[in-house]
Amino acid sequence: MKTKFSKRIELALADSQLRMNFRGAMDFLRNKRQLAFNDVEEWQALRKKGAAIRQDAIQRLPELLTQLEHQCQQNGIQVHWAEDGNEANKIILNIAQQHNAKQVIKGKSMATEEIELNDFLEKHEIDCIESDMGEYIVQLDNEKPSHIIMPAIHKNTAQITDLFEKKLGISTPSGDVDALIGVGRRILRERFEHADIGISGVNFAIADTGTLCLVENEGNGRLSTTAPPVHIALMGIEKVIPNIQVLPTLQRLLTRSATGQHITSYLNLISSPRKKGELDGPKEVHLVLLDNGRANISQDEKLQSTLACIRCGACMNHCPVYTRIGGHAYGSTYPGPIGQVVMPQIKGFKQEGELLDACSLNGACGEACPVEIDLPELIRTLRHRKQESSSTCWSKEVFIWFVWTKIHLHPWLYRQATLLMAVFRTLNLNYPKGWTRTRTMPKAAKMSLHRQVRERSKTKKKKENE
Amino acid sequence: MSEARKAIFARLNQRKISTKKHDFQAPLATKHLNKTEAKKLLIEKLQENRAEVYSIPSTSLTDTLTTIATEKGYKTWLFGKNLSGAKTASKALESVSNEISVIQYDSDYETLREVLFHQVDVSVTSVKAAIAETGTLLLIPDKNEPRMMSLIPPVHIAILKQSDIVTSFQQVADNPPWQGKNMPTNILFISSPSKTADIQQTIAYGAHGPKELIVLIVN
Numbered sequence: 001m002k003t004k005f006s007k008r009i010e011l012a013l014a015d016s017q018l019r020m021n022f023r024g025a026m027d028f029l030r031n032k033r034q035l036a037f038n039d040v041e042e043w044q045a046l047r048k049k050g051a052a053i054r055q056d057a058i059q060r061l062p063e064l065l066t067q068l069e070h071q072c073q074q075n076g077i078q079v080h081w082a083e084d085g086n087e088a089n090k091i092i093l094n095i096a097q098q099h100n101a102k103q104v105i106k107g108k109s110m111a112t113e114e115i116e117l118n119d120f121l122e123k124h125e126i127d128c129i130e131s132d133m134g135e136y137i138v139q140l141d142n143e144k145p146s147h148i149i150m151p152a153i154h155k156n157t158a159q160i161t162d163l164f165e166k167k168l169g170i171s172t173p174s175g176d177v178d179a180l181i182g183v184g185r186r187i188l189r190e191r192f193e194h195a196d197i198g199i200s201g202v203n204f205a206i207a208d209t210g211t212l213c214l215v216e217n218e219g220n221g222r223l224s225t226t227a228p229p230v231h232i233a234l235m236g237i238e239k240v241i242p243n244i245q246v247l248p249t250l251q252r253l254l255t256r257s258a259t260g261q262h263i264t265s266y267l268n269l270i271s272s273p274r275k276k277g278e279l280d281g282p283k284e285v286h287l288v289l290l291d292n293g294r295a296n297i298s299q300d301e302k303l304q305s306t307l308a309c310i311r312c313g314a315c316m317n318h319c320p321v322y323t324r325i326g327g328h329a330y331g332s333t334y335p336g337p338i339g340q341v342v343m344p345q346i347k348g349f350k351q352e353g354e355l356l357d358a359c360s361l362n363g364a365c366g367e368a369c370p371v372e373i374d375l376p377e378l379i380r381t382l383r384h385r386k387q388e389s390s391s392t393c394w395s396k397e398v399f400i401w402f403v404w405t406k407i408h409l410h411p412w413l414y415r416q417a418t419l420l421m422a423v424f425r426t427l428n429l430n431y432p433k434g435w436t437r438t439r440t441m442p443k444a445a446k447m448s449l450h451r452q453v454r455e456r457s458k459t460k461k462k463k464e465n466e
Numbered sequence: 467m468s469e470a471r472k473a474i475f476a477r478l479n480q481r482k483i484s485t486k487k488h489d490f491q492a493p494l495a496t497k498h499l500n501k502t503e504a505k506k507l508l509i510e511k512l513q514e515n516r517a518e519v520y521s522i523p524s525t526s527l528t529d530t531l532t533t534i535a536t537e538k539g540y541k542t543w544l545f546g547k548n549l550s551g552a553k554t555a556s557k558a559l560e561s562v563s564n565e566i567s568v569i570q571y572d573s574d575y576e577t578l579r580e581v582l583f584h585q586v587d588v589s590v591t592s593v594k595a596a597i598a599e600t601g602t603l604l605l606i607p608d609k610n611e612p613r614m615m616s617l618i619p620p621v622h623i624a625i626l627k628q629s630d631i632v633t634s635f636q637q638v639a640d641n642p643p644w645q646g647k648n649m650p651t652n653i654l655f656i657s658s659p660s661k662t663a664d665i666q667q668t669i670a671y672g673a674h675g676p677k678e679l680i681v682l683i684v685n
Contacts, residue, residue: 219675
């Protein structure tokens, strides 16, 4: 029986345009990152420090979150706690309704994707528009982002030109990226001017000063958090950091890993709503702290490091599977290696467990991770857990490895097995179908290597004796 | 206290906490540049990121602004109250041609909104410090120079004192120009005009914020 995930993979692999778009984008991002980290020693020292900062913060989560909450409240930011997506959505809706809000403008935020905020607000007749150019394009085509940093990476310029023509009725000269961005700017500025509420994510939250840090290039994050009278920020509880002194390290790791930039156009630090006498900025700032499975993850010593992630996307850029199938095939909020690790832990093996199969254990993601998350090890651990938790006693995979282990532990069995393979070598066993559909199954040799060596030494001895 | 908060903390506090200490405060090897090197690197990095940079003596600030006004044809200028010499510059600008007008950001955003979005061509702000390593300007908006000044107008002219250039972001973080935990409402690190590469990795400037960033380094 075909699972949905494998069907999606099949479709993605057959789409040559999609594969070209991803190949181009991944090569581009990988090269840029490589150039940004050309000093290997510096990269290693930076990475080690980044890992220490994140691991320390995860270890001290209760302390840091208490401090963050307290300091934000001191600064006049209203703090809310949400156990899951549903609660977070309700908190945000509630704030919106209190202000009679009809129009929401959003800066890029993966956490809001995670809780599917747009759909929720729309059901309650609140218009929620994405303002990051990539997110705007994706929203216009009723899609989800296919990459956590570059949401519209699966589309090329021509496809976006067509989309604008079809959905907005605005035609632009073919291949003119500046014109397309100009259209987006014009439409979205109008929304910034009149939105009732701005919603953003948070890249890092500084506990000891109660400061929200947003990293971006476009300025839409700044507009979303400055123009509307109310700003709501949503963040996963793992994004807290102790103080501003650790920010430069994390900022360097994040932007270089993500886009190869030494720094983004804007780093925006927000510590309070508009103070008395100030002339602009939102009059209310809300911070919604989202758990959605994170506290559970932090309870598991083997999986805890999942939370160290700074969402740079380097693991997907370096994943040979992601590069070939693209982000949508995963069908999850977070695609690629970090998605394979996060999603099954948030939503359970039953719903997202099959994501774990899309990995060749090549280890590229672990090497690329700027905060030393051992992603391959996490994937292996989760695969193991998934197997343990599965109700069927023996899957095909377990059976094969069981037999493999037995054979390799017993020389006699091993010899018999190779003998059998040689005898039945002409049998056309099309067992791994995904493989043999487009390739010929290799045939076993007439004689095993062991036997060949033995025979050869026999003849050699014979010759010597003669 | 909310139910959700209680439940989240209950789960967090149930954890077996490993006692392993993570040395997250160990300083990284840093290079310190002297004033000349820092300025040179800052200019190089800013230009790399598409900013226009001019190094000028403090006496020619007004002249530089009027030259920019004439050459680029910027008509409506926005000033705050932090900049020393703003008054002189405003007068000089308005005397260049009667098409040029100067607006002060002196009422609240709600009142000024339409003007900000639809009339202002260029805004002029001060800069608190600059980071050479990445070509970054540090702005701390306040009631005299509100947040929107470096965001809505299509051109942002930033005026930096040469003595305020430092080498790294870490230096700023270790010795911040604000008082301890008393954080300003908003702190901005600006390194280029607004840009995006969201369409097929092609860089386009002026995504949502300023299309141009002009930096005047004043000796």
